[in-house]
Every structure is written in C-alpha cells, then in structure tokens.
Amino acid sequence: MQIARTIDDMKAARRRMRGRVGLVPTMGYLHEGHLVLARNSNRDNKFTVASIFVNPTQFGPKEDFAKYPRDPDRDCALLEREKVDVVFMPPGEEMYPPGFNTWVDVAGVTERLEGAIRPGHFRGVATVCNKLFNIVDPHRAYFGQKDAQQVVVIKKMAKDLNMNLEIVVVPTVRENDGLAMSSRNVYLSPDQRKAAAVLHQSLSLAREMWRNGERRAERMRQAMTGLIRKEPLAGPIDYLSIADAETLEELEEVERPAVVSLAVRFGPTRLIDNITLP
Amino acid sequence: MQIARTIDDMKAARRRMRGRVGLVPTMGYLHEGHLVLARNSNRDNKFTVASIFVNPTQFGPKEDFAKYPRDPDRDCALLEREKVDVVFMPPGEEMYPPGFNTWVDVAGVTERLEGAIRPGHFRGVATVCNKLFNIVDPHRAYFGQKDAQQVVVIKKMAKDLNMNLEIVVVPTVRENDGLAMSSRNVYLSPDQRKAAAVLHQSLSLAREMWRNGERRAERMRQAMTGLIRKEPLAGPIDYLSIADAETLEELEEVERPAVVSLAVRFGPTRLIDNITLP
Numbered sequence: 001m002q003i004a005r006t007i008d009d010m011k012a013a014r015r016r017m018r019g020r021v022g023l024v025p026t027m028g029y030l031h032e033g034h035l036v037l038a039r040n041s042n043r044d045n046k047f048t049v050a051s052i053f054v055n056p057t058q059f060g061p062k063e064d065f066a067k068y069p070r071d072p073d074r075d076c077a078l079l080e081r082e083k084v085d086v087v088f089m090p091p092g093e094e095m096y097p098p099g100f101n102t103w104v105d106v107a108g109v110t111e112r113l114e115g116a117i118r119p120g121h122f123r124g125v126a127t128v129c130n131k132l133f134n135i136v137d138p139h140r141a142y143f144g145q146k147d148a149q150q151v152v153v154i155k156k157m158a159k160d161l162n163m164n165l166e167i168v169v170v171p172t173v174r175e176n177d178g179l180a181m182s183s184r185n186v187y188l189s190p191d192q193r194k195a196a197a198v199l200h201q202s203l204s205l206a207r208e209m210w211r212n213g214e215r216r217a218e219r220m221r222q223a224m225t226g227l228i229r230k231e232p233l234a235g236p237i238d239y240l241s242i243a244d245a246e247t248l249e250e251l252e253e254v255e256r257p258a259v260v261s262l263a264v265r266f267g268p269t270r271l272i273d274n275i276t277l278p
Numbered sequence: 279m280q281i282a283r284t285i286d287d288m289k290a291a292r293r294r295m296r297g298r299v300g301l302v303p304t305m306g307y308l309h310e311g312h313l314v315l316a317r318n319s320n321r322d323n324k325f326t327v328a329s330i331f332v333n334p335t336q337f338g339p340k341e342d343f344a345k346y347p348r349d350p351d352r353d354c355a356l357l358e359r360e361k362v363d364v365v366f367m368p369p370g371e372e373m374y375p376p377g378f379n380t381w382v383d384v385a386g387v388t389e390r391l392e393g394a395i396r397p398g399h400f401r402g403v404a405t406v407c408n409k410l411f412n413i414v415d416p417h418r419a420y421f422g423q424k425d426a427q428q429v430v431v432i433k434k435m436a437k438d439l440n441m442n443l444e445i446v447v448v449p450t451v452r453e454n455d456g457l458a459m460s461s462r463n464v465y466l467s468p469d470q471r472k473a474a475a476v477l478h479q480s481l482s483l484a485r486e487m488w489r490n491g492e493r494r495a496e497r498m499r500q501a502m503t504g505l506i507r508k509e510p511l512a513g514p515i516d517y518l519s520i521a522d523a524e525t526l527e528e529l530e531e532v533e534r535p536a537v538v539s540l541a542v543r544f545g546p547t548r549l550i551d552n553i554t555l556p
Contacts, residue, residue, distance in 0.1 A: 100438050101384065101386045101387075101438065102382065102383065102434060104381070105380065106379065106380045107380070108379045126380075127439075131438075131439055131440050134441050135440045137442065156379070156380060160378050160379065160409075161382075161409055162409050162413045163412050164289070164415065
C-alpha cells in the first residue's frame with residue numbers, strides 16, 4: 001500500500017493505475033463504516049484510493065477541528081488490511097496553500113438542517129471533495145448514508161458541474177444497539193453512549209409508524225420528539241426533520257422518497273443520524 | 279467537423295478522441311482573436327474542441343445578454359475552415375437545467391476591476407468554465423489575454439481546485455489602428471469605432487513611459503487618463519488600473535509583473551483592453 005502525502009505524488013500514483021478507480025474520502029479515525037466503503041470500492045473497481053484529511057474548511061470557528069480524533073497509524077493499518085492501493089494523506093498546507101481562495105457553493109439544499117446550524121460547513125465539504133475528485137480522478141466515489149445531507153450536496157455538485165464520476169452511497173453501519181458508527185462517538189461518556197441509542201429508536205419508530213400507514217409528517221415528528229425527550233441525557237435537539245429526499249424541503253405528507261434525519265446533543269457532543277423512507 | 283448540442287453527445291465525442299485535446303471556449307460571433315486561439319490549439323494538440331455558448335450567468339440583469347451578437351452558421355463555417363474537430367453548442371437549458379444551483383467562486387481577485395463593476399460576472403465565468411472543463415476534459419484550454427482578469431480568475435480556479443489541465447493564454451489580436459478585437463465592437467458607430475483607438479494609444483503610452491524608466495503608477499495613470507479625456511466620444515472611464523499581474527492589487531511602483539487595464543464607455547458600449555508589463 002502506497003502512502004501519498006503530496007498532490008503531485010497522488011497524481012503520479014493515479015497515472016500508473018490502468019482500470020477503474022474508486023475513491024473513499026475520509027477524515028480518518030476509521031471505523032467499520034469507513035471500512036465498508038473501502039470494501040464496496042474494492043468490489044466495484046480495480047483500484048481503491050482512500051484519503052485521510054481532517055478538512056479545516058468544513059469546521060466552524062467554534063467547532064471541534066483541533067480536537068477531532070486522529071490516529072493515522074492505526075488508520076493505515078486498517079486500510080492495508082482492506083487491500084487499499086493508495087492512501088492520500090496530505091498536510092493542511094498542501095490542500096490549502098497561502099492565497100487559496102476558490103470555493104464551491106451548492107446553494108439551496110445547503111441552507112437547511114446541518115447547513116443552517118453549521119454555516120459554511122457544506123461549502124468546505126463541496127470544495128474539498130471537488131479538489132479530491134480532481135486530484136484522484138476516480139470513476140466512483142463512496143460516501144456513507146450516515147451523512148445524508150452531505151450525500152445530497154455531493155450528488156448535486158457532481159450533477160450540476162457535469163463531473164465524470166459516479167457517487168455511490170453505502171448504508172449506515174450501526175453498533176449492536178443501533179447507534180450509527182461515527183468517529184465522534186469517542187467523545188461520549190459511558191452513560192451518554194448508552195443513552196445515544198435513543199436516536200436510532202426514534203428513527204425506527206418513524207419507520208414503524210410509516211409502515212402502519214401514517215403519512216402525516218408532523219405526527220411522526222411529535223412521536224420521535226416525545227421518545228427523545230424521555231431520555232434525560234439527550235438534548236437539546238438541533239433539528240428533527242422529515243424532508244424530500246432530493247431537495248431536503250420539509251414534508252407535510254410523506255408521499256414521496258423522504259429522509260428522516262436528526263441532530264441531537266449529548267453534553268458537548270453533537271450526533272446526527274437518519275433513515276430513508278420508504 | 280461534428281456539432282454536439284448535448285452534453286452526452288459532447289462526452290461521447292470526447293471518449294472517441296485518443297490524443298491531446300485542446301478546448302477553445304467562446305461565446306460565438308467569432309473574430310480573428312478566437313480563430314488564433316483555435317490555431318494555437320490545433321498546433322499544440324491532436325484534437326480541438328470549440329464551444330459556442332452565450333453564458334447567461336455571467337451577464338448582469340441590466341447587461342446585454344439578450345442583444346449579444348450571435349451568428350452560429352458563420353461561426354461554424356469559420357471553425358470548419360480552421361479544422362476544428364468538434365463544436366459544442368448547447369442550448370441554455372442543457373447547461374442550466376431547472377434546479378441548477380452550484381456555483382464556483384474565485385474570491386479576492388474577482389472583487390476588483392470588472393468584478394467590482396459587474397457583480398456576479400466572474401462567478402458565472404468560473405462556473406461555466408468548470409462545467410466546460412468537466413464536459414470536454416481537455417488537456418489544454420485557450421483564452422485570450424484581451425480578458426485579462428478572466429485569465430487570472432480561470433488560472434486561479436484551476437490551481438486552487440487542482441484541475442488537470444493547462445490554461446494557455448494567447449496575446450490579444452488587434453485591428454490595424456490597435457483596437458483590440460471584440461464581438462462587442464459591432465455595437466460601435468463609425469465615429470465611436472474611430473475614437474476607440476484611443477484605448478490602445480493610452481496603453482501604448484503607459485508602455486512607453488515604463489520603457490523610459492517611469493515606475494510611479496500614478497504618473498502613468500494620470501497620463502493615460504489625460505489622453506483618453508482628450509477624445510470627446512470616450513468616457514466615462516469605469517476604471518484605469520495598474521495592478522499586480524497575479525493578485526490584481528493596485529501598484530504604487532511598477533517593480534514587478536503588472537497588468538495595465540481599463541474599461542471605457544463609448545455611448546452605451548463598454549470596451550476593455552489591457553497590456554502586461556514588462
């Protein structure tokens with residue numbers, strides 16, 4: 001497995017690849033969710049490139065960029081076991097040299113949900129993915145459904161800018177109690193970790209109501225909110241949304257493909273999760 | 279010569295090209311300046327693609343999008359004579375379908391000069407070039423030095439986003455009296471057309487002063503302004519700039535590569551021109 005630390009080295013490694021290339025963009029501190037992306041890429045493509053880059057431009061000034069968990073040695077060992085071909089691990093100044101000032105804005109869908117609470121977040125995400133797509137030039141790029149709005153934003157960018165790659169979305173990987181895997185779960189105390197299972201319970205409740213014929217989104221939101229509020233360690237709720245799967249506009253009636261998504265705080269830690277309906 | 283009117287057709291034509299590809303992006307109504315770009319591309323590459331697209335997103339609401347001159351039949355005849363391989367001529371809704379909402383912003387250098395007077399102009403230029411670069415996937419793209427700030431913006435975008443192409447800048451082509459060729463020259467009355475030669479005269483005066491050892495930018499600006507003001511049909515002057523060639527920040531002393539640029543109105547028509555120093 002090759003480790004490329006500069007853009008030039010990564011582009012040189014890419015030029016040597018003859019055959020389909022899959023890209024797995026990550027911020028490192030890998031868990032099973034990331035490894036499933038790499039496995040999907042390996043199955044679909046001749047070569048797999050994984051990137052590890054804690055992207056500063058997608059963090060707000062009061063967010064957890066500095067303390068975001070990092071363990072590159074362990075990450076590389078895990079990726080080597082998955083037979084990843086190249087790990088792209090650039091330092092910050094390689095991706096954002098002095099004077100860097102070009103930004104990709106996916107307007108509209110980024111104003112809601114995570115975008116409303118984290119202004120500039122998706123500008124950072126779209127910009128770094130645009131750069132990674134140009135550097136790695138993959139045939140396919142793999143993203144987890146866990147970050148539902150990110151998936152919508154990246155797909156929209158690729159479509160609007162006529163990019164020559166396929167965005168592949170892989171289902172969320174969960175712990176035994178249903179908690180979505182996330183690098184940020186490491187922030188939780190044991191009690192908070194236990195309490196965090198309520199997120200998936202509330203999403204499952206929405207699915208259950210839908211299966212039983214409920215279509216009124218507000219009824220589903222109320223039931224989910226009630227369940228979360230019963231958990232003393234959960235809250236505040238940043239948002240709890242039942243929205244159109246493509247535009248992320250809130251729905252009154254769940255009569256077309258929808259994303260049920262939420263962001264809830266457990267102490268200082270903010271967790272997100274979602275399911276799609278049907 | 280093939281004419282591609284859809285993105286799919288253009289991408290299919292591109293896949294059949296084995297060898298270096300040059301792109302000449304234009305808004306049509308071609309003149310010798312465009313044809314020199316095509317000749318440069320043909321000399322450097324195995325294949326040349328020219329695009330003809332009057333890009334609505336780079337025009338302001340009060341600008342000349344609707345009346346911008348168009349003559350696609352003549353354009354295609356000229357390009358065929360230059361042995362261009364493919365002309366990409368998409369209708370507006372092919373490039374900007376309903377719901378399109380992704381934008382590329384090159385910040386900083388777009389706030390000055392043309393960008394200050396035409397807010398949003400360079401966002402439209404950067405976005406459409408980003409799309410064209412993805413659709414045509416050229417090894418090289420050719421732009422005229424005539425649009426000096428556009429050249430700076432496109433180069434900055436390509437660098438910041440790590441694009442895999444070379445931006446080739448071709449010197450401005452001029453009429454016998456020095457007027458820079460432009461599709462908008464057709465708007466000028468015979469008297470205005472004659473008077474417009476003062477633009478190149480004032481740029482030449484700046485070059486002459488520089489050659490004679492003058493380095494104080496303000497002295498050069500004053501001399502240029504004086505010359506233009508003597509021409510009764512010229513004015514108002516939108517800007518007259520002597521700026522750093524890379525950042526476009528105004529200079530006090532011309533001690534490094536500089537762009538001398540100006541925008542002047544002749545009746546309702548706005549003309550731009552520039553030279554580089556040294």
